[in-house]
Amino acid sequence: xxxxxxxxxxxxxxxxxxxxxxxxxxxxxxxxxxxxxxxxxxxxxxxxxxxxxxxxxxxxxxxxxxxxxxxxxxxxxxxxxxxxxxxxxxxxxxxxxxxxxxxxxxxxxxxx
Amino acid sequence: xxxxxxxxxxxxxxxxxxxxxxxxxxxxxxxxxxxxxxxxxxxxxxxxxxxxxxxxxxxxxxxxxxxxxxxxxxxxxxxxxxxxxxxxxxxxxxxxxxxxxxxxxxxxxxxxx
Numbered sequence: 683x684x685x686x687x688x689x690x691x692x693x694x695x696x697x698x699x700x701x702x703x704x705x706x707x708x709x710x711x712x713x714x715x716x717x718x719x720x721x722x723x724x725x726x727x728x729x730x731x732x733x734x735x736x737x738x739x740x741x742x743x744x745x746x747x748x749x750x751x752x753x754x755x756x757x758x759x760x761x762x763x764x765x766x767x768x769x770x771x772x773x774x775x776x777x778x779x780x781x782x783x784x785x786x787x788x789x790x791x792x793x794x
Numbered sequence: 795x796x797x798x799x800x801x802x803x804x805x806x807x808x809x810x811x812x813x814x815x816x817x818x819x820x821x822x823x824x825x826x827x828x829x830x831x832x833x834x835x836x837x838x839x840x841x842x843x844x845x846x847x848x849x850x851x852x853x854x855x856x857x858x859x860x861x862x863x864x865x866x867x868x869x870x871x872x873x874x875x876x877x878x879x880x881x882x883x884x885x886x887x888x889x890x891x892x893x894x895x896x897x898x899x900x901x902x903x904x905x906x907x
Binding site: 716718723724725726727728731769784785786787 | 798829834835836837838884886895896897898899900901
């Protein structure tokens with residue numbers, strides 16, 4: 683079971699870069715690492731996904747070290763609207779969907 | 795751009811009543827999922843359907859049943875509701891494949907008195 687561990691909460695200020703780290707010591711060979719964002723009263727929304735090294739899209743970057751036992755979501759220049767809960771999900775949804783868990787997430791609060 | 799649609803959005807039940815939560819997706823996804831989210835906590839997988847015609851238990855399946863009616867629809871049934879099942883229920887869908895992200899509905903808020 684690819685259990686994940688994230689900080690419960692983080693605070694930041696507008697314009698800063700925010701890095702949220704997720705530990706997943708039991709990651710399996712076929713597992714991908716996926717990050718989701720959730721606003722109150724909404725379902726989670728996909729942010730970024732990776733398998734190894736670095737992935738970048740228009741909203742975030744994902745850094746994965748060679749051993750893949752952790753990953754870091756990087757949000758550049760956050761704004762107030764980035765205040766949300768961020769979840770790291772590790773697993774192979776094709777073969778082990780029942781064994782992939784979200785964990786409790788990291789509540790990011792961006793202050794003016 | 796409907797994506798994943800859940801009905802109803804809110805429901806209040808009495809202990810022992812039955813209820814079916816509906817979920818439909820219009821993205822031609824093969825895989826569908828049901829999660830529950832308790833206040834201040836993460837999502838826990840109840841059941842999932844990797845493809846039409848198959849269903850499997852997730853982390854917390856007790857007290858629930860599911861039906862994959864067709865490729866578009868995946869329903870969750872509470873046969874005899876209990877207060878411990880008060881939660882927000884999310885349905886999600888994805889393409890098949892370990893790298894495919896899930897797309898979520900906006901949830902059903904269920905209270906059981």
